[in-house]
Every structure is written in C-alpha cells, then in structure tokens.
Amino acid sequence: MGDLAPRTFLRDYWQRKPLLVRQAFAGIRAPLDAEELAGLALESDVPSRLVQQHDAARWSVRYGPFEDSDFAALPDTHWTLLVTDLEKFVPALHDLVKPFRFLPDWRIDDLMISYAAPQGSVGPHTDAYDVFLLQLEGRRRWQIDTRPVDPGNRLPGAELSILAHFEPESEWVLEPGDMLYLPPGVAHYGLALDPCMTASIGFRAPSQQDLVSAWLDDVAAALDPERRFGDAGRAVADNPGEIDLASRDAIIALMREALARDDVALERWFGRYITEPRADLIGLYLAPDNWDEAALGAQLASGRGLKRNTAARLAYFIRDDRLFLYADGQEYPLDMNFLEPVAVLCQRFDYPAALCRRLLDDAPGSAGLMVNLLERGILEAVE
Incomplete structure (x- = not known):
C-alpha cells in the first residue's frame, strides 16, 4: 500500500x-x-x-x-x-x-x-x-x-x-x-x-439475498419431511372460504419452529457456507492417498512437510470457549487445546516438517485432524 x-x-x-x-x-x-x-x-x-x-x-x-x-x-x-x-x-x-x-x-x-x-x-x-x-x-x-x-x-x-x-x-x-x-x-x-x-x-461480498437464500436451503434440507400441519379437534368452519385465526397461528408457529436459530447456529452455518468450494474446482484436488497417523509420521520423519491446496478454503472462529474450524464446507468442533495448530493451518500455506512435529507434540490429537485434511486433499504432502 x-x-x-x-x-x-x-x-x-x-x-x-x-x-x-x-x-x-x-x-x-x-x-x-x-x-x-x-x-x-x-x-x-x-x-x-x-x-x-x-x-x-x-x-x-x-x-x-x-x-x-x-x-x-x-x-x-x-x-x-x-x-x-x-x-x-x-x-x-x-x-x-x-x-x-x-x-x-x-x-x-x-x-x-x-x-x-x-x-x-x-x-x-x-x-x-x-x-x-x-x-x-x-x-x-x-x-x-x-x-x-x-x-x-x-x-x-x-x-x-x-x-x-x-x-x-x-x-x-x-x-x-x-x-x-x-x-x-x-x-x-x-x-x-x-x-x-x-x-x-x-x-467476496455476499449479498443479503444470497445469504438468506442459501441459509433457507440449508434449513429446508434439514427438516423432517413428515412434520406437517395438523388441526385435530378443530371447530366447524363458519365460512369454508375463511382462513381462521387458529389455522393461521398454527401455520406461523410451524414455520417459526423451523426457522428458529440462535446466533451460534447462524455463525456455524456461515462458516460452512463461506468455505464451501465451488463445484467446478473439485478437479483441483488430488486423488486421496491412504493416510493414517503412521504415514503422517513417516512423512515428517523424512524431513518433508505439508502444504495447503491453494484451492482449499480454511477459516475458524472461537465462541464460548469452543473452537470451530471450517475446511471446504465441513465443520470441525474442537477443544481449545487445538487453537495453535488450527491457527497455524489457517494462517500459512506451507508447513515445514519441524513445525508440524512441534504442533503434534504440543496438541495431542491434532494428528487425526491433519490426517483427515490430507485424506480430503485440503493438505498435501511435499514431495
């Protein structure tokens, strides 16, 4: 600048x-x-x-x-x-x-x-x-x-x-x-x-229309298709052309129930939405290798580190002492002891072997996270 x-x-x-x-x-x-x-x-x-x-x-x-x-x-x-x-x-x-x-x-x-x-x-x-x-x-x-x-x-x-x-x-x-x-x-x-x-x-500057439309699609996909309006015990209709107050109240309650989300739920939805990769970019991901913690350890022991696929989208936030990582539309709710490896993964695009070994030592359990990201092609092995 x-x-x-x-x-x-x-x-x-x-x-x-x-x-x-x-x-x-x-x-x-x-x-x-x-x-x-x-x-x-x-x-x-x-x-x-x-x-x-x-x-x-x-x-x-x-x-x-x-x-x-x-x-x-x-x-x-x-x-x-x-x-x-x-x-x-x-x-x-x-x-x-x-x-x-x-x-x-x-x-x-x-x-x-x-x-x-x-x-x-x-x-x-x-x-x-x-x-x-x-x-x-x-x-x-x-x-x-x-x-x-x-x-x-x-x-x-x-x-x-x-x-x-x-x-x-x-x-x-x-x-x-x-x-x-x-x-x-x-x-x-x-x-x-x-x-x-x-x-x-x-x-990127998502429009309000795009956000609400995508959120409603997500809400609708998660709803029980068998959950329907019911009016057992209703009164006789005075005029069959009238939508009576009780029916209107029941319909509104049914819809409000479906749309009820607190701020945390909306934040978590946004994390998934904003990191979702475009369908036309899926071809940029390598065919997954058979990764496990032993293979990861061997990769790092050889002195070769990891790198991030530049097509992948990573993001995280902290809410109420919980850590939420998002990687290409998938959510990883994690304990706060994962904060350092998650912050490093999101900040960098290259991960030297020595750095990875230190993160694995300092945050037990993070090897499983790295293996999962390797299997998804979000992380890649440095040849």
Whole structure:
C-alpha cells in the first residue's frame, strides 16, 4: 500500500474511496506471458472469456475453453482475454494474493489476469466488490467516476453490463508495478495503450439475498419431511372460504419452529457456507492417498512437510470457549487445546516438517485432524 500502513488504508480507503499507489510492486515481472495465459484458456476447467469491441456501441463476449484458432482469428486491437481463479489452478500465482492477506481469507475471492491487445477493454462498468488492479506488463489508462451510477445507465442490447454514459472524474496511466484500488460501485474504464497484462485481486461480498437464500436451503434440507400441519379437534368452519385465526397461528408457529436459530447456529452455518468450494474446482484436488497417523509420521520423519491446496478454503472462529474450524464446507468442533495448530493451518500455506512435529507434540490429537485434511486433499504432502 505504498507508504500507508494496512490499518491506515482500512480506516481511510477500504470501501470508502479509490487509491492509486505508484510502484506498489516495484520491479514486478508478469508471472506468465500471453502465450501461457492463452494456453490456460484452452483448458476446459479454467474459467476464461474473450471480450471484443466492434464499435462504440457493439461489444461481444465469448466463454472458454477456446481453441488455438480462436486466438489466431483475433484482430490486432480492441480485444481482451480474461482468466479467473488463477491462484487455484497455478499455485505459484498465489504469491500475488498473499500481500493482501491483511484482509481475512474468507473475503478474498480470486486472482484474475487479463491480457489486452492495444485498445483492448471490457468497457466502462461498475463492480459490486472491492478490487485491486495491479499492472503487470505494458500500460493501461484507467478513468474513474465516483459519483453514484443510475441503475438504468446500461448499454442496451449488450451482453456485458457496460455503462452507456460515462464521464470520468480522474484519469491515470498505470505502468508495471502500479496499482489502483477501487471500492464497490465506483465506475471505471480501463483501456490498454499497448499490449498489456493486468492482475485483478477481487473480494467476496455476499449479498443479503444470497445469504438468506442459501441459509433457507440449508434449513429446508434439514427438516423432517413428515412434520406437517395438523388441526385435530378443530371447530366447524363458519365460512369454508375463511382462513381462521387458529389455522393461521398454527401455520406461523410451524414455520417459526423451523426457522428458529440462535446466533451460534447462524455463525456455524456461515462458516460452512463461506468455505464451501465451488463445484467446478473439485478437479483441483488430488486423488486421496491412504493416510493414517503412521504415514503422517513417516512423512515428517523424512524431513518433508505439508502444504495447503491453494484451492482449499480454511477459516475458524472461537465462541464460548469452543473452537470451530471450517475446511471446504465441513465443520470441525474442537477443544481449545487445538487453537495453535488450527491457527497455524489457517494462517500459512506451507508447513515445514519441524513445525508440524512441534504442533503434534504440543496438541495431542491434532494428528487425526491433519490426517483427515490430507485424506480430503485440503493438505498435501511435499514431495
């Protein structure tokens, strides 16, 4: 964040106003070239898209996987290739995400890298989430407008949500190492001045609608399908078209019973929900080996440690002297003596053998937890 301490950035800029940081990553080199990025876009499980501008009002978007012929047919200008979730598919690229872990992991969504031909863009638009835009290669001009955007301000007939009217308040040209932070809702327009590559580190911001919908799905799945409304001993209906008060009260009581959850239950549901992996990322997990505590001990005795699958999501919280660990949607209620190994597992992505042996010695029972995570592919053996 340049000269800003993380706490100052969070206090003055995070979700408040944009920030341009010149040479935030001084001397940075793009971690992969355009050909390698295009090669990833050929893969069936890697999310990718091609955005092309045909004229001022005509844009098109195509979704991968692509063929070599798709790239060979592109013009020299006015197109952009975007590849998302790269830190999950190429673990080495997680190094671009690590500097932003002064924010909690559950808020971090993914790393996207885009390659743009000269004049390439995705048009002026807004995002519903925070994003850091890091220039990796070439030059890109960014224009922003912090004024509120009319919901109806959209280019008619476009597949993309592009603003029909955009008047910039500020403008900068970013070169390799420069970074622009944008809070949600800020209109922005990036245009490649020459062939360029940009990394976008985006953050999750679940909507109220998404949260409630997912929670209700979870509630419904856990209900007894045989639990039904009943009205034994009811009075004769004065008018068969009336929903009488007793029936209304009984229905409301039945629903309130189903929805009754205390704060702890909601917190525990959120831990499972926010760490649940996407179905399209399951292929990133290695086929499980036959792990047990003896195999774990042998791995560590050889001097080889463990590492975390960069596609896995880990999180924990403490409530009423109980520790709750969440790993890819599964909950592990634990005693507080597990706090140190859980904190280390969630904080790091590499676990040297000496560190693992110390954790196992200091927290009896943690070997079983590590074996379970190894069997699920959340932890992996260092070869």
